[in-house]
Amino acid sequence: MARIGFVGLGTMGLPMARNLLKAGHQVTGFDLNAASLDAAVAAGARRAASTTEAAAGQDFVVTMLPMGRHVREVVLGPGGNAGGMAAASDPGTVFIDCSTIDVATARELAERAGRPVVDAPVSGGQMGAENGTLTFMVGGTQEAFEAAATVLKDMGKAIIRCGDAGAGQIVKACNNMMLAASMIATCEALVMAERLGVSHQAVFDVVGKSTGQCFALTGYAPVPDLVPASPANRDYRPGFAAALMLKDLGLAQEGMRDAGVDSQVGAKALELYRRFVEEKGGGGLDFSAIIKMVRE
Numbered sequence: 585m586a587r588i589g590f591v592g593l594g595t596m597g598l599p600m601a602r603n604l605l606k607a608g609h610q611v612t613g614f615d616l617n618a619a620s621l622d623a624a625v626a627a628g629a630r631r632a633a634s635t636t637e638a639a640a641g642q643d644f645v646v647t648m649l650p651m652g653r654h655v656r657e658v659v660l661g662p663g664g665n666a667g668g669m670a671a672a673s674d675p676g677t678v679f680i681d682c683s684t685i686d687v688a689t690a691r692e693l694a695e696r697a698g699r700p701v702v703d704a705p706v707s708g709g710q711m712g713a714e715n716g717t718l719t720f721m722v723g724g725t726q727e728a729f730e731a732a733a734t735v736l737k738d739m740g741k742a743i744i745r746c747g748d749a750g751a752g753q754i755v756k757a758c759n760n761m762m763l764a765a766s767m768i769a770t771c772e773a774l775v776m777a778e779r780l781g782v783s784h785q786a787v788f789d790v791v792g793k794s795t796g797q798c799f800a801l802t803g804y805a806p807v808p809d810l811v812p813a814s815p816a817n818r819d820y821r822p823g824f825a826a827a828l829m830l831k832d833l834g835l836a837q838e839g840m841r842d843a844g845v846d847s848q849v850g851a852k853a854l855e856l857y858r859r860f861v862e863e864k865g866g867g868g869l870d871f872s873a874i875i876k877m878v879r880e
Contacts, residue, residue, distance in 0.1 A: 597648035639669035652689035694749035723751035827867035
């Protein structure tokens with residue numbers, strides 16, 4: 585059993601914390617949203633009054649927050665100066681950041697925290713978080729990775745070290761850019777089929793066994809009644825919100841620029857998701873709901 589502080593108990597963080605509790609760990613949670621924190625306490629977590637209280641005396645601290653600036657502030661303190669969770673923690677506390685953030689911030693945390701730090705963004709969405717089947721792509725030293733893996737295994741099915749600090753965020757950007765592009769192509773193909781008189785089921789049955797097969801179709805179909813767990817079956821209530829996909833595509837384009845890659849498809853995916861979120865008001869829907877815009 586490990587002592588774990590958990591900061592960020594939202595759509596992803598709460599079910600992840602619940603899985604740690606089910607595995608027998610002692611979890612101390614904090615979230616600015618009182619209802620989220622209450623739900624974690626109801627599941628067996630201890631209540632912390634602040635982020636620093638959540639970090640004090642823990643073996644591990646897990647963060648699952650929206651943006652890099654949020655992670656920097658809670659770990660390093662306001663303005664990135666002293667006074668954050670790193671300073672409040674014990675010297676051997678391992679920090680595991682499961683947020684999806686920019687590479688520069690991930691590397692800054694590893695350099696400045698004075699504690700072992702890994703960036704460990706996830707793939708699998710809300711369903712994966714609830715079922716404990718997430719994939720963790722991890723950046724950090726081998727020693728920090730091995731320590732973090734002892735608790736990550738209780739929240740996921742695959743824990744993969746991608747390299748040193750920031751490498752997990754790089755791989756996450758690659759993954760979500762590919763996912764966004766394939767989702768858009770899947771939506772276009774399904775809309776083409778429906779307008780030309782071919783059923784969604786026929787496309788699913790054939791393409792799902794052919795060279796066009798992709799997760800966007802067979803694991804997360806953007807139309808109802810093809811994949812039981814798809815958000816399309818529940819009016820696109822998000823497993824992964826379109827606003828978050830837009831954020832991740834922006835991070836991917838930052839990486840493309842840093843790498844000197846002429847991004848065409850990834851840039852177009854960013855343009856389309858920005859239109860869906862900002863012009864069509866789709867930010868609170870699942871990212872697969874972009875099929876609504878494709879139909880227009």
